[in-house]
Amino acid sequence: HVQLVQSGAEVKKPGASVKVSCKASGYTFTDYDINWVRQATGQGLEWMGWMNPKTGNTGYAQKFQGRVTMTRSTSTSTAYVELSSLRSEDTAVYYCARGRVSLVEDTYYYSMDVWGQGTTVTVSS
Amino acid sequence: EIVMTQSPATLSVSPGARATLSCRASQRISDNLAWYQQKPGQAPRLLIYGASTRAAGVPARFTGSGSGTEFTLTISSLQSEDFAVYYCQQYNNWPLLSSRMYTFGQGTKLEIK
Numbered sequence: 276h277v278q279l280v281q282s283g284a285e286v287k288k289p290g291a292s293v294k295v296s297c298k299a300s301g302y303t304f305t306d307y308d309i310n311w312v313r314q315a316t317g318q319g320l321e322w323m324g325w326m327n328p329k330t331g332n333t334g335y336a337q338k339f340q341g342r343v344t345m346t347r348s349t350s351t352s353t354a355y356v357e358l359s360s361l362r363s364e365d366t367a368v369y370y371c372a373r374g375r376v377s378l379v380e381d382t383y384y385y386s387m388d389v390w391g392q393g394t395t396v397t398v399s400s
Numbered sequence: 401e402i403v404m405t406q407s408p409a410t411l412s413v414s415p416g417a418r419a420t421l422s423c424r425a426s427q428r429i430s431d432n433l434a435w436y437q438q439k440p441g442q443a444p445r446l447l448i449y450g451a452s453t454r455a456a457g458v459p460a461r462f463t464g465s466g467s468g469t470e471f472t473l474t475i476s477s478l479q480s481e482d483f484a485v486y487y488c489q490q491y492n493n494w495p496l497l498s499s500r501m502y503t504f505g506q507g508t509k510l511e512i513k
Contacts, residue, residue, distance in 0.1 A: 322503060382450070
């Protein structure tokens with residue numbers, strides 16, 4: 276059974292950092308990207324960036340450049356996202372999502388087909 | 401940055417009726433578009449990728465269409481479990497390493513009329 280299991284809820288003070296984990300099981304961890312997406316309460320989905328677990332290559336949304344770091348441990352099939360200099364606006368549910376490449380009629384398409392259960396991060400003084 | 405605009409923000413439809421949700425890209429993205437469904441308290445669920453290909457296990461009443469800048473998700477004969485929020489997402493420039501950006505639309509809430 277393919278699944279992504281995330282770490283538990285976090286409460287942080289403004290200016291601190293938070294690191295959320297995402298443990299993959301049921302598939303070969305290095306064969307698929309991991310994306311991170313967040314969602315503030317009552318708001319839409321916001322893509323933060325992607326990571327290739329095989330190479331460690333990453334790409335971050337411009338909004339998070341300089342504040343976000345995505346890493347992984349291939350030995351434990353776990354991806355991590357760390358967000359620094361936290362502010363109240365970073366309060367949200369953070370999701371990891373597997374990036375899948377599908378071939379349809381000679382064309383490759385990308386999608387996020389498996390999602391973690393979400394991790395609530397609260398930033399409050 | 402490519403901006404995705406969904407309309408309407410809220411759509412009220414009766415069970416058994418058809419729902420049509422729209423998504424517009426600020427620049428051409430070919431068919432590099434996915435649709436997701438999200439229910440309260442749950443993670444999003446992939447419905448459609450490549451603008452029109454249903455993901456595994458997605459009922460045939462979900463149909464995606466469009467290319468370029470205009471996209472549509474149609475749900476025929478709405479079931480009670482279909483009332484949720486729907487998001488479109490573009491993934492243009494894939495797989496170019498340095499310029500991958502996966503922008504979401506702001507969502508359409510499909511509610512019971």
